[in-house]
Amino acid sequence: MANIACDPNARPDFKTTMELGAVLPQSAEVKDGELYIGGVNTIDLAREYGTALYVMDEQQIRDQLRNYLKWTRYHWKDVDVVYAGKAFICKAMCKLVAEEGCHLDVSSGGELAIALAADFPAERVVAHGNNKTMQELTEAITAGVGRIVVDSFDELSRIDSIARDLGKVQPILIRITPGVVADTHAYITTGSEDSKFGFGLRDGLAFKAVETALDLPGIELKGLHMHIGSQIFVLNSYAKAIEVIVHFMDEIREKTGFVISELDTGGGLGIAYGVPDEPSTIKDYGKVIVDDIKEHCEAHSLPVPRILVEPGRSIVANAGVTLYTVGTVKHIPNVRTYVAVDGGMTDNIRTALYDAHYEPVIANKSDKPRDTVVTIAGKHCESGDVIVVDTPLQSAEPGDILCVFATGAYCQSMASNYNKQVRPGVVFVNNGEARLVVRRETYEDLMRCDV
Numbered sequence: 069m070a071n072i073a074c075d076p077n078a079r080p081d082f083k084t085t086m087e088l089g090a091v092l093p094q095s096a097e098v099k100d101g102e103l104y105i106g107g108v109n110t111i112d113l114a115r116e117y118g119t120a121l122y123v124m125d126e127q128q129i130r131d132q133l134r135n136y137l138k139w140t141r142y143h144w145k146d147v148d149v150v151y152a153g154k155a156f157i158c159k160a161m162c163k164l165v166a167e168e169g170c171h172l173d174v175s176s177g178g179e180l181a182i183a184l185a186a187d188f189p190a191e192r193v194v195a196h197g198n199n200k201t202m203q204e205l206t207e208a209i210t211a212g213v214g215r216i217v218v219d220s221f222d223e224l225s226r227i228d229s230i231a232r233d234l235g236k237v238q239p240i241l242i243r244i245t246p247g248v249v250a251d252t253h254a255y256i257t258t259g260s261e262d263s264k265f266g267f268g269l270r271d272g273l274a275f276k277a278v279e280t281a282l283d284l285p286g287i288e289l290k291g292l293h294m295h296i297g298s299q300i301f302v303l304n305s306y307a308k309a310i311e312v313i314v315h316f317m318d319e320i321r322e323k324t325g326f327v328i329s330e331l332d333t334g335g336g337l338g339i340a341y342g343v344p345d346e347p348s349t350i351k352d353y354g355k356v357i358v359d360d361i362k363e364h365c366e367a368h369s370l371p372v373p374r375i376l377v378e379p380g381r382s383i384v385a386n387a388g389v390t391l392y393t394v395g396t397v398k399h400i401p402n403v404r405t406y407v408a409v410d411g412g413m414t415d416n417i418r419t420a421l422y423d424a425h426y427e428p429v430i431a432n433k434s435d436k437p438r439d440t441v442v443t444i445a446g447k448h449c450e451s452g453d454v455i456v457v458d459t460p461l462q463s464a465e466p467g468d469i470l471c472v473f474a475t476g477a478y479c480q481s482m483a484s485n486y487n488k489q490v491r492p493g494v495v496f497v498n499n500g501e502a503r504l505v506v507r508r509e510t511y512e513d514l515m516r517c518d519v
């Protein structure tokens with residue numbers, strides 16, 4: 069994003085913080101004009117831990133995991149919720165996921181290492197990645213991960229060989245690209261057949277992968293996996309993909325006699341980043357996923373499989389906010405006003421990467437209306453280093469604490485050290501208490517790997 073286009077329709081919306089609705093963490097409240105999350109004053113948090121700072125509503129994360137369990141198991145007893153760690157992972161998050169009785173999707177050796185360091189039960193780990201290295205596969209199989217989701221023929225033979233060397237048989241799922249394009253941003257759609265992930269159906273590769281897996285002694289084929297995209301608002305995308313994949317389960321049984329006993333439908337449920345966003349509820353999602361699988365299995369006289377769902381964003385995004393301190397306010401007459409903060413693309417790359425939209429407020433003026441239009445800029449050496457373009461905001465001054473909502477997913481996990489910026493800390497808040505779960509980096513951390 070080199071030049072930032074001005075939105076000629078951008079206007080102040082005169083909303084105060086609490087009028088931002090579903091974008092806010094569930095525990096957000098305003099007292100004496102200041103924003104509280106989890107019963108903790110965000111201005112105090114900024115003072116104590118410094119900015120930029122990620123703040124996450126712990127109870128909301130737990131509630132989201134519980135909602136997924138409740139509204140999927142309501143329709144079918146055999147469902148597990150696999151939290152997608154790529155959205156946000158640290159040891160405290162792994163502990164929380166374990167405490168809530170959920171499983172964990174890891175997509176690299178690094179994520180697996182964090183899970184194991186947090187004593188996350190290996191048998192509840194689902195290991196992902198379109199190009200897992202030999203080292204990553206060996207670590208996963210040695211640790212005893214519950215499932216490896218397989219993306220290629222190379223990987224099938226690697227898993228077989230590593231497992232046999234270790235005297236093990238590794239349970240796997242085969243990732244299918246059902247050829248259904250989810251109604252979402254093109255960059256994050258992975259369900260179409262032109263994908264680096266998984267095996268296509270129409271070209272017969274998916275069936276060949278099943279046959280190959282069934283023949284390999286180091287592998288136990290458990291089932292199929294699909295993930296059709298992210299930030300999905302239209303549940304019908306899932307319904308279509310489920311129809312296709314259950315049809316494939318029937319084909320497998322017909323041609324090989326093998327009955328698929330597990331189906332992982334991936335993640336992808338959308339969330340409210342902006343005030344107008346109206347994502348589907350977890351309750352509706354659970355009904356569509358489970359009822360559609362049941363219905364299609366019945367139609368094909370197939371037993372209903374164990375179902376896995378893999379939500380990431382919808383567990384953590386709205387639970388998280390980022391706090392910044394406003395450094396400079398630059399008015400460019402007849403162009404725009406830049407409000408620059410002490411972070412930017414290093415702690416939130418999504419705007420530069422996806423044109424993502426966010427809602428910001430001035431946390432210490434939370435009861436005031438958003439009566440100006442500004443662009444929130446970061447402090448990094450890229451003109452595309454912006455967090456929100458042409459957004460309503462309360463009148464900003466240097467020293468104000470700016471809060472950007474819905475940053476709990478794919479912000480900290482995608483953070484970088486560009487310009488040798490230290491990455492922010494993460495604080496969990498709950499019941500009026502704050503606990504630091506990831507400390508802010510130091511300059512020493514920046515040089516830790518230099519030799």
Ligand SMILES: Cc1ncc(COP(=O)(O)O)c(C=O)c1O
Pocket residue numbers: 152154155173196295297298299334335336337378379380381382
């Ligand atoms: C395989 C897989 N599962 C689950 C997820 C989580 O998706 P989301 O965060 O949209 O729920 C992703 C995200 O890209 C993914 O690639």
